[in-house]
Amino acid sequence: MNKIKILYAEDDETLAYLTKDNLEQSGYSIFHFSDGNSCLENFKKENFDICIFDIMMPKMDGFELATEIRKINTDIPIIFLSAKTLKEDKLKGLRLGADDYLVKPFSIEELILKIEVFLKRSNKNLIKQNHQYSIGKYNFDSDNYLVFNDDEKINLTQRESELLKLFLDNKNIVLKREEILKSLWGDDDYFMGRSLDVFISRLRKILANENGIAIENLHGIGFKFKLEL
Incomplete structure (x- = not known):
């Protein structure tokens, strides 16, 4: 069975490394980018199973990125990871089409659980890749x-x-x-x-x-x- 492919946008190099490493150890294939523009361009080229986005990023922030992603794909799960703690920011993210919003610092175990829930919901683990x-x-x-x-x-x-x-x-x-x-x-x-x-x-x-x-x-x-x- 092919690995689940996760599109990950985060400009904090240390956090990105730790998160990417933990997710890869859990069996996921992670495609990491440090700005929204690069992330969007690669979304157009590859097929991903789930998106994980920071909000405050250069060139294109996570809100803009999610808006553009939703124009292309209305179904792919999107999880925001952000230091923005205001209720208004959470509501904005959800209104833009995000499926969940985790506040930094977050637990990697909680993130993995969220990923598993959304993949199960979209049945990515149920449908294998034989042809x-x-x-x-x-x-x-x-x-x-x-x-x-x-x-x-x-x-x-x-x-x-x-x-x-x-x-x-x-x-x-x-x-x-x-x-x-x-x-x-x-x-x-x-x-x-x-x-x-x-x-x-x-x-x-x-x-x-x-x-x-x-x-x-x-x-x-x-x-x-x-x-x-």
């Missing part, structure tokens, strides 16, 4: 939304492909219904739940003739993709 799969007589290409073999090609929608990938990455494991919905849609409301049922019905039809494969419905809980091949 090619074998399912009985079929192959599955998740990048191209395609289930195929030598005789047949079945095109999936993006959501169907994401759902099948999620099941295969977690085969023989119970996935709660709300976990699936939040992973694919970011929410678990009624209408998305109805869409999920439609997609599962379609996947069942595609795999109906495959012995040893089943999508088991656990009433009131969720689903299990059973693979006994």
